[in-house]
Amino acid sequence: MIKSVWQLTLALVLSTSAALAEGWSYEGENGPDHWAALSADNAICATGMFQSPFDIVADIDADLAELDIHYGQMPVSVTNNGHTLVVAGGADDHVRIGDTDYRLLQFHFHTPSEYLIDGRSFPMEVHFVHQSEDGRFAVIGAMIDEGPANPAIAQLWNVAPYDHDTTGSGEAVISIRDLLPSNQSYMRFMGSLTTPPCTEGINWHMLMTPITASAEQIAAFRSAFPHNNRPIQPRNGRLVVAER
Template sequence: MKNVLLAVFLMVALVPVAFAGGHGGEVHWGYHGDIGPEYWGDLSPDFHMCKDGKSQTPIDIVSAVEADQPELTFNYEDTTLAVINNGHTIKANYGEGSSISVDGKTYQLLQFHFHSLSENKVEGSYFPLEAHLVHQATDGSLAVVGILFEEGAANPLLERLWGYTPSKVNSTTTVGSASINVSDLLPESADYYGFTGSLTTPPCSEGVKWMVLQNNPTVSPAQIAKFRSFFNDQETKRPIQPLNGRVVYK
């Protein structure tokens, strides 16, 4: 039951109203003011890991250790073009049949979404945009692939997504006659930084396998500005969390 509930949360994750089951109904959270990240852990008992957790994400990826990491293989199929503006991010749920394979385990792709600035940093530096591809295995364990974009040429898939994104919060644009493939966001290399972390939004659940790709596709200044325009030019990222002794591998 716990895994089922977590899967349901992930499919609706990052909505303006996050549900704290069993503790009095709806709990509003955000990125600014008295419902911002520094207060998440106090908004609901269900969110306590946001302040009590010791393996939280995002992190600053510094002094990553060279290692022979398991190969990351992408198996992404096309899915119907459906873009969601939930007031926190631009998100697309993904149809069944797409997955990643790593270390002998398969994780199904549930959804992907974006943050600006990036949530994770590399050697102290933010990136203008980060994509999170959220996956789940049959045992309920989670894996997130992070893609850090650097400023440069426009990305064709982002151009399509932004073009169909509704300006109204809590609304979805579905184009049944069109499809997308999230592999169009991927860089050529699957080399990655690997670490154990958490969800970056409430309830900040831990035990998430993180793989942040080391190579950076590009996004244009206009595409960055367009994304941020949906959120009143405010940042949509959680602050950097302490490593607490964790090792990041590359």
């Protein structure tokens, strides 16, 4: 397990190589340049015009709908799916955007950040994936910069399993809101899933204020996943609206 920041001398022993040899991966013959060829379902990874991630630069400011976030506390449980660490949302966790409720399906992490903001890359990024009752997706993204340790990340890393396709859990309770900045102003744009099948039509809401994790916490994740970010995609003229 990624027990704590005090055990960072562990080598890159995650047994993800077998999982990544099947299906898609972040490098080699099954890497991002080849995702579209791995399955007909992935064709849009190569042909899509609104693929994520890209370099986010705001075009205009506007009065955007508030992100009315309702995340509670939950027992710590983390799954290693061979590509990242994933945490399932609780039954009542959701965000209201305008007049629509989107249930939190899961959140997961990338290193380094997948998106750039004004050309800047961050050490890590977290994505909160939501879906409405009518099937629409809304993703909230938050950059993770190096700084003070994050208490929620500390609890997650304490139980996170090294072996792929396994789940670690503990008795501690995590507050998901600790993974959000206090200032939730955001930039809105259309994009896609950043992993196969690269589905487009995703409403993205990128928070403009990063959260922090300690250098040790970032290194702990990288010891398991040295890099799990899709390369930057063409922006293709899409509009980015920043909250005024």
